[in-house]
Amino acid sequence: MIDPFGRAITYLRVSVTDRCDLRCVYCMAEDMHFLPKAEVLTLEELERLCGAFVRLGVRKLRITGGEPLVRRDVMGLFDHLGRRLGHGLDELTLTTNGTQLAKHAAALAASGVRRVNVSLDTLDAQRFAEITRWGRLDRVMAGIRAAKAAGLHVKINAVALRGVNEDEIPDLLAWCIAEGHDLCLIETMPMGEIGADRVDQYLPLSLVRARLRSRFELTESAHRTGGPARYYDVAGTRSRVGFITPMTHNFCEGCNRVRLTCMGTLYMCLGQDDSADLRRVLRGGADDAGLDAAIRAAIARKPKGHDFIIDRRTKAPSVARHMSLTGG
Numbered sequence: 524m525i526d527p528f529g530r531a532i533t534y535l536r537v538s539v540t541d542r543c544d545l546r547c548v549y550c551m552a553e554d555m556h557f558l559p560k561a562e563v564l565t566l567e568e569l570e571r572l573c574g575a576f577v578r579l580g581v582r583k584l585r586i587t588g589g590e591p592l593v594r595r596d597v598m599g600l601f602d603h604l605g606r607r608l609g610h611g612l613d614e615l616t617l618t619t620n621g622t623q624l625a626k627h628a629a630a631l632a633a634s635g636v637r638r639v640n641v642s643l644d645t646l647d648a649q650r651f652a653e654i655t656r657w658g659r660l661d662r663v664m665a666g667i668r669a670a671k672a673a674g675l676h677v678k679i680n681a682v683a684l685r686g687v688n689e690d691e692i693p694d695l696l697a698w699c700i701a702e703g704h705d706l707c708l709i710e711t712m713p714m715g716e717i718g719a720d721r722v723d724q725y726l727p728l729s730l731v732r733a734r735l736r737s738r739f740e741l742t743e744s745a746h747r748t749g750g751p752a753r754y755y756d757v758a759g760t761r762s763r764v765g766f767i768t769p770m771t772h773n774f775c776e777g778c779n780r781v782r783l784t785c786m787g788t789l790y791m792c793l794g795q796d797d798s799a800d801l802r803r804v805l806r807g808g809a810d811d812a813g814l815d816a817a818i819r820a821a822i823a824r825k826p827k828g829h830d831f832i833i834d835r836r837t838k839a840p841s842v843a844r845h846m847s848l849t850g851g
């Protein structure tokens with residue numbers, strides 16, 4: 524699948540639920556309303572859609588949410604999708620908050636998952652409880668240990684938040700180095716109402732990188748994961764630190780991905796509202812050819828890029844939906 528700007532679409536991120544067992548302050552409001560079950564695709568429907576994308580050239584699937592591991596029977600989906608590895612699919616992976624990872628790590632590895640991204644913004648238990656509103660750090664740590672023990676490569680994703688975890692980012696990197704994890708830092712993006720001011724949370728990563736350089740020697744790396752992160756090797760270690768900078772640097776020219784929500788809505792860009800309703804196509808009884816045609820028509824509308832803005836004059840989020848719906 525080639526979009527109007529000549530980009531090959533080879534990567535699909537699939538949000539399998541909008542629900543989460545945490546309420547991170549930059550991601551969700553405290554009193555979120557979640558989708559009724561009938562609106563959410565069944566695991567069979569999700570699998571069929573994923574199969575169509577793989578048929579059309581997607582080589583990498585990332586399962587996300589909400590929190591993917593809170594969806595009941597989600598391991599069955601991993602199992603089924605894992606069977607496509609080596610048959611068009613190169614990689615099956617997930618992004619998780621890690622709270623349920625201890626329970627599922629071994630089964631994930633058995634289904635063919637090799638790498639997981641675990642979101643973790645702090646190593647301080649009290650701060651973790653504050654950022655996530657009610658999470659427990661020890662559960663995530665147990666999850667990360669289980670993932671390692673199951674042979675999964677762990678990458679830590681942390682959102683850089685001004686005045687919240689900015690003082691701790693060098694220690695987070697030191698911990699990742701000691702544990703053999705890569706670290707990927709993310710700027711907070713203006714997605715969805717969260718009942719807080721994003722200007723207060725926003726911390727440009729250019730500043731974070733400059734500060735890290737006073738403690739670590741960072742050299743630009745050629746490493747690419749096919750995503751928006753720019754990586755640096757940390758001299759004298761086997762770890763890398765990546766920076767995802769949607770706010771300070773627009774990286775859309777290399778975008779290879781689209782995102783499917785648990786309602787079957789396909790977003791061609793994380794930062795734009797245009798979408799395609801694949802659930803209607805699916806539940807309307809489309810055969811495989813009909814489904815493929817609907818997907819191709821959507822890809823033909825993929826926009827050039829996002830235009831996120833966070834400033835004092837722009838009070839409303841750039842896109843109304845929360846990250847937990849589209850999947851981070």
Ligand code: SAM
Pocket residue numbers: 543547549550587588589590591618619620621640641642643680681682709710711712713714846847850851
């Ligand atoms: N529950 C899973 C997890 O915690 O990784 C998957 C979904 S979560 C929405 C995916 C990632 O998006 C997390 O790393 C989270 O920190 C990040 N995220 C959520 N809202 C964000 C925002 N407004 N700006 C930047 N990153 C955000």
